[in-house]
Amino acid sequence: MVNGLLSIVFYEVIMSTIDTKTVKHVAFLVRLGISDEEAQTFSGQFSSIIDYFNMLNEVDTENVPPASDIANAENVLREDVVKPSMSREEFLKNAPQSERGYVKVPTVLGNE
Amino acid sequence: MQPTNLTIQEIHQLLITKQLSSVELTQATLQRIRDIDPKIKSYVTVSEELAIEQARQADERIAKGENVTPLTGIPFSMKDCISTRDVRTTCSSKILENYVPQYNATVTNKLADSGAVLVGKTNMDEFGMGSSCENSALFNTHNPWDLERVPGGSSGGAAASMSASLCSFSIGEDTGGSVRMPAGFTNVTGIKPTYGRVSRYGLIALASSFDCIGPMTRDAYDCATVLEHIAGHDPHDSTTYNSPVPNYTASINKSVKGMKLGIPKEYFVAGMEAGVESAMQEAIRTYEKLGMEIHEVSLPHTKYGLPVYYLLLFAEASANLARMDGTRFGLSVSDGAKDVIDIYLKTRHEGFGDEVKRRIMLGAYALSAGYYDAYYLKAQKVRTLLRRDFETAFSKVDILLAPTCPTTAFKLGEKISDPLEMYLSDIYVVATNPAGVPALALPAGFSNDMPVGMQLIGKHLDEQTLFQVAYAYQQVTDWHKQFPNL
Numbered sequence: 001m002v003n004g005l006l007s008i009v010f011y012e013v014i015m016s017t018i019d020t021k022t023v024k025h026v027a028f029l030v031r032l033g034i035s036d037e038e039a040q041t042f043s044g045q046f047s048s049i050i051d052y053f054n055m056l057n058e059v060d061t062e063n064v065p066p067a068s069d070i071a072n073a074e075n076v077l078r079e080d081v082v083k084p085s086m087s088r089e090e091f092l093k094n095a096p097q098s099e100r101g102y103v104k105v106p107t108v109l110g111n112e
Numbered sequence: 113m114q115p116t117n118l119t120i121q122e123i124h125q126l127l128i129t130k131q132l133s134s135v136e137l138t139q140a141t142l143q144r145i146r147d148i149d150p151k152i153k154s155y156v157t158v159s160e161e162l163a164i165e166q167a168r169q170a171d172e173r174i175a176k177g178e179n180v181t182p183l184t185g186i187p188f189s190m191k192d193c194i195s196t197r198d199v200r201t202t203c204s205s206k207i208l209e210n211y212v213p214q215y216n217a218t219v220t221n222k223l224a225d226s227g228a229v230l231v232g233k234t235n236m237d238e239f240g241m242g243s244s245c246e247n248s249a250l251f252n253t254h255n256p257w258d259l260e261r262v263p264g265g266s267s268g269g270a271a272a273s274m275s276a277s278l279c280s281f282s283i284g285e286d287t288g289g290s291v292r293m294p295a296g297f298t299n300v301t302g303i304k305p306t307y308g309r310v311s312r313y314g315l316i317a318l319a320s321s322f323d324c325i326g327p328m329t330r331d332a333y334d335c336a337t338v339l340e341h342i343a344g345h346d347p348h349d350s351t352t353y354n355s356p357v358p359n360y361t362a363s364i365n366k367s368v369k370g371m372k373l374g375i376p377k378e379y380f381v382a383g384m385e386a387g388v389e390s391a392m393q394e395a396i397r398t399y400e401k402l403g404m405e406i407h408e409v410s411l412p413h414t415k416y417g418l419p420v421y422y423l424l425l426f427a428e429a430s431a432n433l434a435r436m437d438g439t440r441f442g443l444s445v446s447d448g449a450k451d452v453i454d455i456y457l458k459t460r461h462e463g464f465g466d467e468v469k470r471r472i473m474l475g476a477y478a479l480s481a482g483y484y485d486a487y488y489l490k491a492q493k494v495r496t497l498l499r500r501d502f503e504t505a506f507s508k509v510d511i512l513l514a515p516t517c518p519t520t521a522f523k524l525g526e527k528i529s530d531p532l533e534m535y536l537s538d539i540y541v542v543a544t545n546p547a548g549v550p551a552l553a554l555p556a557g558f559s560n561d562m563p564v565g566m567q568l569i570g571k572h573l574d575e576q577t578l579f580q581v582a583y584a585y586q587q588v589t590d591w592h593k594q595f596p597n598l
Contacts, residue, residue: 018477029476030430031437031453032469033461046474049532053419053478056490059497066492067499067546076350090214096444105439105452 018046116144116277117595120186120334123280127174127185134174134185137280138167138229141187145231145278148598153253154263154273156192157200158232163187166229173227182337184227189279191270192233193240194325195314196220199230203316204248204269205238207436207443207463217314218346219283219325226341231279235269238465239433240287240318242266243537245294246528247467254524255298256596257562261521264294267328271298274328276598281338282328287318288421289516289541291326292553296516296565299555301335301582301592302328306573307548308353310339311346319428322421322545331592332554332582336360339575353573360579368584369403371577374509378414379540385519387559392515395556395566395585399513402584407509411501416494417543422535423478423491424546430475436463470531495546502547506571511581514540516553516565544569552578555591563591 020039023046027034034042088101097104115123115137126132142160149155170185190196193203195213197220202208216224223230237247245253245268253268255261256276263272267284271294274282284291286304295302303326310325317323327338343357375396380389400406438444438459445458464472478487505512517537527534544551549572556566570578586592 022477023473026473026476026480027469029480030434030472031456031460032464032473033457034469038469042470042473045470045531046477049422049470049474049535050477052532053423053487056416056419056423056487056494059413059416059490059494061490061493061497064493064496066489067495068492078347086214093214094211094441096438096441096446103440105455106446106449108452 018043018050114277115140116280118280119330120182120281120337123186124182128180134167134170134229135164137185138163138187138231141231141279148276149278151254151259151598152256152272152276152278153251154234154269154276154278155189155232156202156204156235156250156269159196159199159230162199163229163231166224170227170229179227181226181341183223183341185229186280187229187231188223188281188283189232189234189270189273190220190230190283191236191267191285193236193285193316193318194219194283195316196230196233199233201233201316202250203239204236204250205463205465205468206249207459208316209250209443211442213314215314218311218348219342220314222342223283234267234273234282237266237268238468239316239429240266240285240290241429241467241471243289243293243534244522244524244527245269246524247465249465252524255521256598257298258521261523261562262297264297264517264521266290266294268294270328271295271300271302274298274300274330275596277595281334283338283342284326284328285315286324286326286545287322288425288545289538291328292516292541292551292565292567293538295328295553296567297521297563299563299591299594299596300328301331301552301554302326303335303339303552303575303578304544304550305339305343305575306353306550307545308351309343309550309573309575311344311349311352313346313348317432319425320432321428322425324545331586332552332579333361333364335552335582336364336579355573358576360576363576364579364583366580367403368399368581371404371511371581372509373399373404373406373581374409374505374512375406376411376414376505376512376514377408378411379514383518384515385559388515388518388520388564391557391559391564392513392566396513398585398588399581402588409505409509409512411505411543413494413497413501414543417498417546418535418539420491420494420498420546421538421542423487424495426471426475427479427488428475430472430479433468433472436460438463467531498543499547502549502569511577512569514567514569516541516567520559520562520564541567548572550575550578552582554582554585555594557591
């Protein structure tokens with residue numbers, strides 16, 4: 001009982017404040033480098049935006065299905081036929097670094 | 113009248129009767145861009161050589177009388193999020209500042225096939241994220257009606273280029289009001305078509321389930337003309353409708369007498385600028401005189417439109433923008449990077465502006481474990497209710513009327529420091545995108561010398577009625593024929 005009550009209180013608290021640690025965590029999730037100063041600024045802004053979003057809690061959505069598509073589209077199928085596409089040379093025009101017909105990036109897997 | 117102020121319909125007549133050539137008109141447009149755009153700053157890139165070449169080809173088509181469409185030889189501008197082969201496409205972002213696509217969007221191809229002349233790419237809020245064009249990472253665009261004010265966003269450059277007669281039509285893109293809101297701020301007519309009516313292939317995605325490409329023009333007739341040429345099924349975009357595109361212009365002049373106009377009561381509440389409110393009342397009286405029946409309707413979930421829209425947009429954008437990673441195209445910051453993740457972190461830190469960073473982080477937050485049900489799923493459920501609101505309203509009336517924004521254009525710098533305040537300026541335009549319904553914005557008067565925009569909202573795939581009702585209004589008003597003093 002006490003536990004349940006505490007968890008409700010805890011939930012409410014984290015709903016309305018997003019601390020810098022959380023900001024840094026989501027920044028890493030979206031692979032965004034972030035400075036301490038930026039994390040501080042975003043933390044304040046996020047809390048007020050998320051507070052505003054919490055307005056949705058007023059709406060009764062019991063038995064309401066989530067929207068999944070808006071064009072009412074059905075599965076679209078087609079024959080799997082080979083067609084000409086962009087050449088490798090053309091594709092690589094925009095690559096920052098390339099070598100022997102491949103996009104070049106630093107080590108992806110650990111090399112230890 | 114100078115040729116750059118004419119409608120597509122008027123120019124077409126001059127072109128086919130050889131009173132004007134496309135090269136002459138295109139050169140006049142390019143000259144006007146050189147003269148006027150330094151103070152408006154609507155264009156990111158002016159594609160002068162391509163434009164002159166396309167104009168020359170258009171004149172040849174007209175001379176031979178072969179394959180001449182209503183758009184042949186007409187100069188247009190395009191929002192810088194729509195891919196143009198060999199013409200820089202930046203999304204007004206540092207991360208794509210030097211990006212030159214290797215392929216055309218379907219819309220770009222369709223316009224090229226119709227013989228239209230691309231004069232350049234227009235400024236926008238970075239990746240479409242904003243309501244004033246101030247989130248462009250490149251520069252601010254100014255409202256042609258008052259240079260100290262914003263043109264609206266995110267298609268602010270497109271709207272300003274149209275309003276200042278720096279093109280004869282413009283292609284914008286509307287994810288949550290980005291065509292209609294700036295059209296209202298700058299005295300331009302523009303449509304967000306039904307989701308799936310125009311192909312998104314080659315459009316750099318913001319929120320894939322909301323994004324709609326739409327024309328911005330001098331009047332409803334021109335708007336119908338352009339939509340006829342860019343709409344339709346595309347094998348490259350499986351969300352496009354298979355149904356044929358109607359000939360919108362053929363029956364645009366049909367009487368609106370006896371049609372039912374709905375006024376959503378939730379849109380007419382405190383907070384609306386007095387001049388905007390009186391312009392709406394005047395427009396309703398005009399429609400009454402034209403023989404339309406006026407009915408009050410209710411869209412009870414209106415106030416939730418904004419949080420639903422923004423939550424879902426953040427989530428979709430955080431996924432879509434993952435492709436900007438500095439490895440295959442665009443900016444790449446690899447100095448001192450020890451692994452590929454380091455490239456992502458550095459490139460995105462340097463390449464994205466603050467609003468983009470805010471939105472993709474909040475999107476990841478709303479999608480993350482523990483919050484998914486409370487935010488993302490909840491928003492998708494309320495989205496269903498928003499759609500039902502429109503369905504219920506359209507069981508009683510044919511079309512809805514509302515303002516595009518509670519105010520006229522605000523001053524540069526006025527809202528930029530408060531992201532939430534900026535989001536609130538979209539309150540009237542966002543609900544249509546989660547619902548997928550089409551909406552058309554058109555000039556409805558002036559408040560303190562600044563343009564007031566109104567929007568007509570229609571049923572799924574019923575652009576026809578929107579054009580008809582807008583056309584009827586423009587036959588008896590001349591707001592859309594007013595030009596800024598530049």
